[in-house]
Amino acid sequence: MLKQINTFVVTLFLSFTQLYGDSKPLIVGMELQYPPFEMSDKQGKPSGVSVDLAYALGEYLNRKVVIENIAWDGLIPSLKTKKVDLVISSMTVTKQRAKTVDFSIPYAQSYLAILTNISSDIKNINDLNQKGKKIAVKKGTTGHIYAREHLKNANLLIFDKESAAVLEVIQKKADGFLYDQLTVYKNWNRHKTTTKALLKPFQDSPEYWAIAIKKDNTKLKNRVNAFIEKIKNDGTFDKLSTKYLSEAKDTFNELGIEFFFKDNSY
DSSP states (O other): OOHHHHHHHHHHHHHHHHHHSSSOOOOOOOOOBBBTTTTEEEOOOOSSSSHHHHHHHHHHOOEEEEEEOOOGGHHHHHHHTTTTTTSSSSSOOOHHHTTTTTEOOEEEOOEEEEEEEEOOOSSEEEEEEESTOEEEEEEEEHHHHHHHHHHSSSSEEEEEHHHHHHHHHHTSSSSSEEEHHHOOOOOOOOHHHEEEESOOOOSSEEEOOOOOEETTOHHHHHHHHHHHHHHHTTTTHHHHHHHHHHHHHHHHHHHHHOOSSSSTTO
């Protein structure tokens, strides 16, 4: 009798898992300080492109999603210590990061751009790579990494927050702020009377955004990759662009600059 009960319980559990997926919630780490990708709405709830992606992934995996708001520098450590299952936070794939975490296939691409003061004589990246020039960067970002490796003639001003770096440009304490194109566009759009955006790419190739996964979690990585392939082809990115990025997309098209989401082209 006991054996029959145990068999029934196992069968019931397997049926439940097939219907509703893994009973454990999917814990997704992101820094909610990067609108319109990662942010909080007026009620304090997570919102943005990455949040919508996380919930769509949870639906695909049949798992409830829990968003953990974690400071940027703590995202990869949280993944390594299993505090979170995934990181979806506009994270660029780099060789250094790939040493400690795995990445999904890319879901977006980006180039770096420059925000400078409206009265500045800066016209391109070479103008910043000069003695006496000051470049504001956010600590740990690819803008920080690029400036450190390629703009060695300039002085770097390193900040923990994007807003502090932007303020340096507005107040003419920095000659430029280096970050991805959408961030630069967003801050220029917010401070049109004091800044200008140099959005034309200066890198040889784009940077790619992907979902970070703990090393050797092959099963989850394969399912995440399948999800990304699906949404590249079903119009999901068009919907997200319309919902969050329509004005920016129009500007990029006018300038002849490739947009973040390119469907299944990479």
